[in-house]
Amino acid sequence: MSMKASMIIDKDFKVGEVDPRLYGSFIEHLGRAVYGGIYEPGHPQADEQGFRGDVLELVKGLNVPIVRYPGGNFVSGYNWEDGIGPVDQRKRRLDLAWRTIEPNLIGLNEFMDWCRKANTDAMMAVNLGTRGPDEARDIIEYSNITGGTYWSDLRISHGYRTPHNIKTWCLGNEMDGPWQTGTKTAVEYGRIACETAKVMKWVDPSIELVACGSSGLLMPTFPDWEATVLEHTYDHVDYISLHQYYGNRDQDSANFLAQSLGMDRFIHTVIATADYVQAKKRGKKKINLSFDEWNVWYHSNDADRKIEPWSIAPPQLEDIYNHEDALLVGCMLISMLKRADRVKMACLAQLVNVIAPIMTANGGAAWKQTIYYPYLHASVFGRGTVLVPLIKSPMYDAKDYTDVPYLEAVAVHNEDASELTIFAVNRNLTEALPLEMDLRSFGGGFHIKEHIVLEHEDLKASNTLEAPDRVKPHSAGNATISTNGQIEAVLGKASWNVIRLKLA
Template identity: 90%
Template sequence: MSMKAKMIIDKDFTVGKVDDRLYGSFIEHLGRAVYGGIYEPGHPEADEQGFRGDVLELVKALQVPIVRYPGGNFVSGYNWEDGIGPVEQRKKRLDLAWRTIEPNLIGLNEFMDWCRKANTEAMMAVNLGTRGPDEARDIMEYSNIKGGTYWSDLRISHGYREPHNIKTWCLGNEMDGPWQTGSKTAHEYGRVACETAKVMKWVDPSIELVACGSSSLTMATFPDWEATVLEHTYDHVDYISLHQYYGNRDKNSANFLAQSMGMDRFINTVISTADYVQAKKRGKKKINLSFDEWNVWYHSNEADSRIEPWSIAPPQLEDIYNHEDALLVGCMLISMLKRADRVKMACLAQLVNVIAPIMTANGGAAWKQTIYYPYLHASVFGRGTVLVPLVTSPKYDTKDYTDVPYLESVAVHNEEKSEVTVFAVNRHLEESLLLELDLRSFGAIQLIEHIVMAHDDLKASNTLEVPDRVKPHHGGSAKVTSNGSIEAQLGKASWNVIRVKLV
């Protein structure tokens, strides 16, 4: 007999509206993310600019609303001017962040062209490692001023008459990390971020700015860093960033799947810290969260340690994801949705080849990794208003976590489409879970579909040779019962999407 769980959902109990930018992603000048990823001239699927059409189609299917660029660690030593103007005149530079050579074949303008083709917006980062307010005001002028000034006219001379109107900007990247070019103390970063934010908003008051939070929740300075940085920048920024990656290095899958509980605590701590600064400053503005790096990352660590330095676009951070990775990615998406009132932007890091849902072979095919699917489902079906569920579930304890619910779930109400979508992970590695969904407040309902992704082998992955080993099916067991509830059997170690029509 399977275990039982119950989820009661009321339409009047809401967390908040999902900002579409919660389903963003990230392209850094790192490994094969750009060269061999989104851009590969000479590829059979490449367009006139060298952008891979097969990759574009996979990205467009994900409905990615915003993409962070150009880094990442890369941005802390990057001169954005190296990536504009005639390509044949651009300089090759050493990238100290990843110990490679950057050829600068792709820069700001080309990336904006790619964004338009991918139906997405840009979240641009400025270099606050080796540079500061001066560089930031210049790139703002180049990007967002219509014309009549040096930098805007230079953009026009480069073939871009209309401004790019980039509205979301990151003030540096992971500036507390000793691995970062030009890393800083919280006070040092807070001051330069404040002054940079001021000049950027003087150029274009309509932009939104993201201040760097701690590089991860394990940093010794967390959350003091957030408090100090926001005390400097509160009046000028709109978001504070969060970064977090997880891995199953000790081969403990039950503990691995519980790690999203750490993400829950991380999010709540940053919210509390931001609200403390607001209270201290007697402010009216809520600082929201941009979880602009998140994923599973650990498979490629050993391979990356053997990469020969100073090559162009070597295969770096190319994690091959398995089924359990997809389950945790699903749990992490649920964690962010549960705080959709404050987590307004997020970027799955990254999008192509580098710890990514999409993989490519140079000169060959592109395919979907296991983590592609929960990301796809959440982005396509997880738009609307997040509801507060009342959940009862059996629980378990692990090495690092206690009272871990086997059922990890959230519900999103799309009023425009008159639909409710429930995302649910059964964390149990051996047993199925019988779920009762009580939607009594919605009245009459019809089941649209029950999507399931499951596999008997937690370590099963998709590869160039076998790209569909792990993929979802639409034959889940969910049904409407006689009392108007939904009943569904959630298989062991499974990702589930239950879609309901309100009639």
């Protein structure tokens, strides 16, 4: 088979508009995500509230539109009231999810302050593990009602006269997982999620709600869980969640980079299940998808098993990402973009220190992990309308997947900016991949603004405190316009590529 790929892009063949919230992220009270991550009083770059300015700048560079908080597994045993009011009067609690002590120095109000500084919105989660509708109606009253009631007046007394107006809420987290505090059956969760959704929207009808899907593609509950939960909640929720992490424990890089095909199937199955419930309900509303946990996660597993319990902010889930991890993250971003008509929100889990694109040293520097770059490029350049790419690519077979295309790619048309951006991964670990792109429907007159490439000879190369720029992108890609008006490029082996075109 010829080792050449082709791609036809037609401006009228549209997948759907990209919801900016597709590029969201996640901060959980876990490890050093909060304490030592976004918040470190006494750090040389901490502001008057203790938030690290260097971390804020890296977050703002990503243009993160929304951040899920405060969990994650943490939320299923969390009393949100512990995190409001005078800090010196807050209770220290045992967090059973991660077996640490939560000092509650940061809570809802402080997190909303951080969101404003980071130019992002909050996706707030409520506890449906140990609590339920009563707690949920209280927190939304505290957050979103102007004043004149107990909880809204309490917020005002805490120094926040203007409501936070949090518009996106998660109804619990991973409630089918046996590791979860308050694990439930699909019927149990569906019933409490339905009743919680009702009271929350009675308090504030303008909010959007996310129901918990299965905790992962391989859960024995999947996809019956989604069908049952949506049958209970269809009339009251707007999204169903998906969570998925991948790893390369067998050190089989070809198989590792093929795992986004599993993500494709996961998305397809959840869409089909949601549409089945819509049909069964004779409903008009499409339930969209919130892929609110996704990433590579496996490097830190052994170290995490050795952490002594009941400490404060130990270094948990601190994966140090390498070059091949960045390639899979790029493929996963492409997977979600390919279904931008239904995947409307997503959260890279997580944002700082905990399986994160940003790492910090306590008292020291912050730096970008390898996965920072595909996330950055997609968030900054992947705004607009996703187009249906017609791709021909040579393929390979891996241990768990067959017919894996070497080329993984998608195109996003930003009509307002007159730009077209092509995101492409070459999965071939040993050879470059010639690529021809046919843009005939756009007419002539376009030119190449930039061809960004993330590549490295060593798939295992990573960025560290001592060498923060070992793996970083360059803009010396070789994309050109041929005499017949096609775009031609040679994608380096094991590379992430961003080809940006200015249209006439």
